[in-house]
Amino acid sequence: MARAGVTYIDIAKAAEAIKSHGQEPTVDRIRERLGTGSKSTIAPLLKRWRSHNTEATDISGLPNDLVEVVKSLHERVQQVANHKIEQARKEYQAANENLQAELTEARNTITQLTARQQDLEQQNKGLIDEKTELYKALEDTRINLVKAESQRDEALTRVAELKAAVSDLKQENRDIRNHFEHYQQRTAEDRQHEREQFRAANQQLQSQVHSLSNQLAQSESHLSELLKANTQLQTMIDGLNESNHALQLELNQKNETMKSLNHNLEATLAEHQTSSRQNDELREKIAALTSRLSAADKENYLLAQALEKAEAELGSTKDKVAFLAEENKVILQEKAVIQGQFKQLQSSL
Known part of the structure; x- marks a missing residue:
């Protein structure tokens, strides 16, 4: 359930703005642009926006199989990254709570032993x-x-x-x-x-x-x-x-x-x-x-670095996909030009 103040319209506007700057809308970029909202709130709304904008993606000239593969790869990577982040956060929180409890118990034991030592002295x-x-x-x-x-x-x-x-x-x-x-x-x-x-x-x-x-x-x-x-x-x-x-x-x-x-x-x-x-x-x-x-x-610091590295790799992959899409568009344009020239040659012959 979305938190108050973050709606689908906000997500859609932010995604359109990010896309207009030549970047792929991601959970982190939308969250950075809005300045609020959690990843668990933004992710389903962003997925909904992407499902509504599937036709626009198909119009770009990329093959549907490639788009589906990229989407599946992005979603899988995003899910794995979110799962690892959540798992690392829970493990860190549990370990931190256990260590804090043990530290508190140790401090209480030291206090009792210190009082006992003073009594014995x-x-x-x-x-x-x-x-x-x-x-x-x-x-x-x-x-x-x-x-x-x-x-x-x-x-x-x-x-x-x-x-x-x-x-x-x-x-x-x-x-x-x-x-x-x-x-x-x-x-x-x-x-x-x-x-x-x-x-x-x-x-x-x-x-x-x-x-x-x-x-x-x-x-x-x-x-x-x-x-x-x-x-x-x-x-x-x-x-x-x-x-x-x-x-x-x-x-x-x-x-x-x-x-x-x-x-x-x-x-x-x-x-x-x-x-x-x-x-x-x-x-x-x-x-x-x-x-x-x-x-x-x-x-935890190493996991955070690994997460940043994974996000960087994901961004690089998205940039490569965007570059391939642009290159494919140029190739299709050249193909259309060549086909026109070929038709012109055929008609002239």
Whole structure:
């Protein structure tokens, strides 16, 4: 169906004008002259005009067979050219749409991978910061553990010293009691012979006993304080042992956490490397698609050149046909002249 603005009358006028300039009306020439209309619209109208002007073509003097052959050749060439042009245009359009879709998909994939890579880098940075904090906490825990072990060693040394002091005091107490019993026995044996000396010695011994009793009370008080201090130190040692055990458990937990974080970090790095490889593959695919698009453009350009060449050859063929028609007309005229001269010769004879 003709598009609005392009009618058979317009086609006919344009064809007559082109023919008046000594050229063969073609779809491209009519379209160029009108400045509008598509080939699919102009071609059937031009064919209709040619069918109406068949008699004028026969009057030119060309044989009907030659005219029919030329028409058939022109129509066949025109149909083949139009078919090739339409097929090339559809193939180019389909290839271009496929390439555009693949390019869009590749760009979307690159965008997603880039976002994923940024997320992985952010997670990797967070894991590194968390690992640094855990290393710092682990170092603080180790320092506290060393301090606790040092305090424990000092407490154990102090307890050993206190135990040694208690043992010395007990031995001194035993020696004093043994010495006191020895004096009592000696005093009982010498009481009858040396009563006066016994009284003096008894007073002296009583004084010594009183002094020794005070020393014994002080020693027992000191021993009680030492035992109490020993109990406190033992309690402190137990608390330090519990703290050491808790710190050891916490250290083990931190080590397990560190192992887990290292494993996650390795997995994240592996995933990051995989994403990088996929990104490189997509870049290579985009490069290949771009190359294919460039090849398709080049092929389209070659097809356009081939089409122009075919149209040029068609125009040349039409010009040759027109030249042959003119030459045939001249030959027919010469033939008519020769026949007239021949008739004149016959009549004169």
